[in-house]
Amino acid sequence: MSEAPRSGPHQVLLALYALFALAAGARSLVQLTTRYDEAPVAYWLSLAAAATYALGWWAIRQASSGHTGFASVMLWIELAGVLTVGTVSLLVPDWFPDASVWSDYGIGYGFVPAALPVAGLVWLRRQRRSPA
Known part of the structure; x- marks a missing residue:
């Protein structure tokens, strides 16, 4: 199956999701391996955020x-996560x-x-509204 061409907004979304998957994933892995005892809940939530960004990108x-x-x-799961x-x-x-990626609605x-x-x-x- 051939892929549809990507619009400018689509490319920006893909780039941001890739960047956030990498940033949140790297941050959480470093925190989980070097400072686990300081704030494990926040660090696991950051890893969960990274997973949602990776799945969101795909x-x-x-x-x-x-x-x-x-x-x-x-996208609804991600929005619910950041709001919760x-x-x-x-x-x-x-x-x-210590803050997670989604703490204070992502202020960091x-x-x-x-x-x-x-x-x-x-x-x-x-995307759903545009003619096929």
């Missing part, structure tokens, strides 16, 4: 050729002695973790 890549179901599920972790990190800061990354799934869902909605 899902968004597939969505350009019409396979949008998995992308929709992944962001809210809990503000309400119960003792649970987060310029709130990109909160904006990224929203941008992906907007792109996906437009």
Whole structure:
């Protein structure tokens, strides 16, 4: 099956998802192996964020050729994760002695973790509306 050409917004989404998968994954692996006892919950949540970014990258890549179901599920899971972790990190800061990627809605990354799934869902909605 041939792939659909990627639009500018699609390429930007793919680049950001790849960057965040790498950044969150590397950060969490370093933290888990060198400082595990300091904040294991935050570090495991960062690893979970990295996994959602990696799966999100693949899902968004597939969505350009019409396979949008998995992308929709992944983007909603990611948004739920960043909203849940962001809210809990503000309400119960003792649970987060060190930040995760999604702590405070991704403030450490310029709130990109909160904006990224929203941008992906907007792109996906437009993808579904465009004529085949």
